[in-house]
Every structure is written in structure tokens, then in C-alpha cells.
Amino acid sequence: MQPEFVIVPDHAWLAELEKSSGESVSICYQCKTCSSGCPVAFAMDLLPHQIIHMIRMGLKDKVLKSASIWLCVSCESCTTRCPNDIDVAKIIDALRMASIKSGLKLGEKRPSVFHDSVLSSIKKTGRLYELGMIGIYTLKSGDVVSNIKSGSLLEDAKVGWKLFRNGKLKLIPERIKGKKEIRKLFKKLKRGERV
Amino acid sequence: MKVSYYPGCSLHSTGLEYGESTQEVCKILGIELNELSDWNCCGATSAHCTDEVLAIELATRNLGIAEDAGLDLVIPCAACFQRFKVAEKHILEGKKPAIDTPYQGKVPIKHLLDFLIEEKNLKGIKEKIKKPLNGLKAVCYYGCLIMRPPKVTDAKNYENPQTMDKLLSLLGVEVYPWSYKTDCCGGSLMLARPDIVAQLSGKLIQMAEDAGVDCIATACPLCQANLDTKQVVISKNLGREVRFPVFYFTELLGLALGSGEVDQWLRRHIVDPRDLLKSKGLL
Numbered sequence: 277m278q279p280e281f282v283i284v285p286d287h288a289w290l291a292e293l294e295k296s297s298g299e300s301v302s303i304c305y306q307c308k309t310c311s312s313g314c315p316v317a318f319a320m321d322l323l324p325h326q327i328i329h330m331i332r333m334g335l336k337d338k339v340l341k342s343a344s345i346w347l348c349v350s351c352e353s354c355t356t357r358c359p360n361d362i363d364v365a366k367i368i369d370a371l372r373m374a375s376i377k378s379g380l381k382l383g384e385k386r387p388s389v390f391h392d393s394v395l396s397s398i399k400k401t402g403r404l405y406e407l408g409m410i411g412i413y414t415l416k417s418g419d420v421v422s423n424i425k426s427g428s429l430l431e432d433a434k435v436g437w438k439l440f441r442n443g444k445l446k447l448i449p450e451r452i453k454g455k456k457e458i459r460k461l462f463k464k465l466k467r468g469e470r471v
Numbered sequence: 472m473k474v475s476y477y478p479g480c481s482l483h484s485t486g487l488e489y490g491e492s493t494q495e496v497c498k499i500l501g502i503e504l505n506e507l508s509d510w511n512c513c514g515a516t517s518a519h520c521t522d523e524v525l526a527i528e529l530a531t532r533n534l535g536i537a538e539d540a541g542l543d544l545v546i547p548c549a550a551c552f553q554r555f556k557v558a559e560k561h562i563l564e565g566k567k568p569a570i571d572t573p574y575q576g577k578v579p580i581k582h583l584l585d586f587l588i589e590e591k592n593l594k595g596i597k598e599k600i601k602k603p604l605n606g607l608k609a610v611c612y613y614g615c616l617i618m619r620p621p622k623v624t625d626a627k628n629y630e631n632p633q634t635m636d637k638l639l640s641l642l643g644v645e646v647y648p649w650s651y652k653t654d655c656c657g658g659s660l661m662l663a664r665p666d667i668v669a670q671l672s673g674k675l676i677q678m679a680e681d682a683g684v685d686c687i688a689t690a691c692p693l694c695q696a697n698l699d700t701k702q703v704v705i706s707k708n709l710g711r712e713v714r715f716p717v718f719y720f721t722e723l724l725g726l727a728l729g730s731g732e733v734d735q736w737l738r739r740h741i742v743d744p745r746d747l748l749k750s751k752g753l754l
Contacts, residue, residue: 315655319667347664350516351655352619356629363620369520386663394517398529402511404480413662428665435700435741442739444485453509454532461528461570465521 285334293331297370299363304328310354310364320344321383324354324364327371340375343383389417399462402452407445410436474586475542475578476504477533479551479692480512486548486692488736492721493547493583499728500595504545507536513554516659528570530558534580535572547583547721549691550658553616555580556623582617584690584720588634596641601729603643606751608684610649611635611720612675614694618653629653635690635720642727644688651678656697665704672697673705676715685747686716688723695719699741716744726753 294301304325311323322330322342330339339345345368354364375382382388393413397405414420423429439445452458482490497504510533518526534555537544546552562568562576586592611632618629626632630653636646656675657668675698679687689695698717706713717740726733726748733754737745748754 315657315671316660316667318670319664347660347667349615349655349658349660350520351615351658353615353655356618356620365620369523372520373522384664387660390659390663391517391521394515395521398512398514398518403483404512404515406480406484410662417663431703432665435703438741439485439700442487442741444487444739446484450480450483452511454511457532457570458511458529461525461532464569465525 283335283338286336287334289334289336290332293367293370293374296374297363297367299367299370301328301331301362301367303360304332304362305360307359309357309359313353313357315351315353316344316347316349319347324348324368328362328364328367331367337378337380339371340378340380341383345371345375346382346384346387386417386419389413392416395462397449399459400455401449402455402458403450405446405449407440407447408449472501472591473503473505473542475537475540475544476506477510477537477544477546477551477555478506479546479548481548481692481696485696486719488739489547489692489695489719489721491732492719492725492730492736495730495732496587496721496724496728499599499725499730500592502592505540505542507533507540507544510536513551515550515554519554519557524569526554527558527561528568530554531562531568531572531574532570534558534562534578535570535574537578538572538574543579543581543586545581545583545586547690547692549582549614549616550693552580552582553619553624556625560623582690584613584617584634584638587724588638593638593641596638596724596728599729600642600727602727602753604639604723604727604753605643606645607643607686607723607748607753608645608647609639609686609688609718609723610647610679610682610684611639611652612649612679612687612689612694612698613652614689614691615653615655615658617690635688639688639720639723642723644723647682647684649679649682651675656694658693658697661693661697665701668697669701669704669708672701673708673713676702676705676713677709679715685751686718686744688718688720690720702742714742716740716742716747718744 397409514529618626621629657671
């Protein structure tokens, strides 16, 4: 049996990821501009520049299991400011897809559940039905019990009620005529079984 | 003048008053907004971090409808705008989407703010101001996706944008310089990690307070929603009550143009901004 601290790098992964993201990870010179400007850095387990470096070292599992790739808000600050013109946010997107495909336990599950809930709503009607999406998310995220205990569900419900009363959450979803076209797009999804 | 109009899902729900004020302002200015027929959701962050092809195709279906209509396309939502620009660049690079669409990359795609700041529209606004917003102090908050990344959005001054500053100054608003114009509010983590959103949005509100203004003006439905709805949690985090008004820039524009619908928009906010306007004698 291997002790836990042995790292087995996957050297083929760099090329694989450069292909799937269409970005050159190798040219990064670790200036840390991406991490310095990242608004969510304070909550991350791995910083963006560390992720880039770890991809080059072939540390596939560690990167794919990190919470950071799901905490990225796609604000595009890193992509905008990289002096080497690396689209860091696009690499993070590629990592999220690779992480789902790998079947590894996600470092942070809730954002992925959120994205699935949004997409399943769009798939059904062609537009996002927010009330339905919130319902699906609440059930799928498995946070209901802990949110009741912490009181955050009550706070959310209060805000939700106000939004509803102010006419901002609709009871009836909007359905488009071209629903079939939209479903066709979703059918082509590589990981269609999740949505 | 006629343009195509893509409201996106938010402007029919949580950003309702952004849609209402956009329609009203354009009506006053004599701009006819033709909503794209049978438009679909752009997929926003959820689509592009799940499947790049799906994200491009969701946006491209709408662009095909817009190209058929043959008019410039105006979009008030920052996220929709950016997704459409990504699809545009994709097509212009010669990559074809797999869907059947007439879209060739010819439709000018404009964020509402950039559209209203065009010379002819600015002139129209100037002529039609009925109630200058003198005495109101604001910072302009642009958020992420109207500007970034500039190779996609074609934005100039993406680190220190001036368009909303220019527009609100024209209305008589005292616009303060601010270092947080394009910092992130937490965006799509709203449900999944509300703690992070409260942290980021809380900082923006604190920084606006520190700047010494009365309110924040936004141009994105997700920014406004995060800043407006998270103030209960922000108050808890800071240990004091925070009630800071967050407007859509179109609401302030409607107010200055003398619209009778302003009250209907503002009552939809979680933090009611009407007291502020009353105290300034503007409502």
C-alpha cells in the first residue's frame, strides 16, 4: 500500500487540458496577477496561480478535487489582467468540466448543483424559471436541514417572500415556442445525463 | 429609432424594475424597443462552465433571430450581453455553431448603457430632462461583465469605465470617483455560497458609504439583486443596520425625464430608496 503523501503526477494531463481549454498553460511565469485580483481568493483552497502551476506539475486529482474551481465566479478579472494573455477563467471552466467527468468527489458541491438546477430549468421551458430553479436547488443541495438550524432558510424565505410580493418571482414559468430546439441543444451535451 | 431588444430572464423576474424602467425611458426618448420574438435564455455562467458548445449555441439562437430582424441589438443585462459577445467572437473567428441559424456575426450587439451614451441618444436625454437630480450623490457600479474581458466585450476604459458616470452627471447627479466600479458582487454564487456574496457585496456597500455618497447606481440585474437583497446578512456581519439604496441607472434616468412610473419601480426594491429621494426633494 502506498503512503498517503506520495504524489503520482499525471504528465499527460497538461497537454490534455491545454487541448480541452484551447489555452496555453505552459507559458505562465507565475507573476500572481490572477490571484492578486481574484475577488474570491479569500475563500479558496488553491489560488489561481497555484492551480496553473499544479496543472503543469501533473497534479490532476488535487486540482480537480479543489473547492476553488467551483468558487470561481467567472468575473474575468484574471483573464483580463494576465500579462501573458492566458484566459485563466476559461481554464477554470475546463477544469470544472474535467472534474465532473472524472467522477471524483467535488471539493465544493453546491455551485455545481446550482448550475445543474439552472440548466434543467432552461431545458424544460427555454427560459430560466427562477422559483422552480430555487426549489430544485434547495432539494438537491441537501442544505435544507442545516439551513433550518442556522436560521438562514428563514432569512432567505423572508427575502423570497418580499421578492414575490413585489412581483419579482413569478408563479408560472414562461415557455417559448422553440422548446424543441432548445431540447435538441441539450441532447448534444456530452454529460447530458446529469442535466 | 427602432432597435431589437433582448430583456433576458432576469428582466422578467428579479430585475423586473430594470426592464420596466428601460422600456419607459426608451419610450420617452422615442426609441422603439422590439423584443426578439421567442427568445431563449442565454445560459449565463451555468451554461459556459458546463459545456462551451451549449453556451455558444444558446446565445447564437437568439443572435439568429436578431439578424433576421436586421436591427441593432440592445441588451440591459450584463451577463446576457457578455454571452452574446462571446458567441459573436466565436462566429467571427470562423467557428460555426452546429445549430441551424442565419447568424453571420453582423448584428451590432450593444449593452444598454453604451447604447444610451451614443451621441444622438445623449442629445435626446439632455433635451428631455424635466427634473435635474441635483443634490443626489452616487457612485457608479458597473460590475464585471459589461467590461470583461475587453477582447470579448470591446470595452474601452475597462478598469475605470466612464459611461455611467457621464450619463448620471448629465442628469445632475453628483458622481463620486470610486475604486470599486468593476469589482465583483459575488454574481452567481448567490444561492450556493451566500456567505461569499455577502462578504463581497458588503465590502462594496461599505466602500460606497466611505466614499460619502447616498446611493449606488448599477447596470446589471445580478449586481442590483445581490447588493439589494443581502443587506440583512451584511447588517448582521457588520453588527449595525445597513440600509443603502441601490438603483438601476435607468430608474434615475426615468426620474430625471419626469416619468410617472418611478414609484412603481422603486417599491419593488428590498431596501426602499424612496425615503432618500424624498429627503432630497426629488420625489
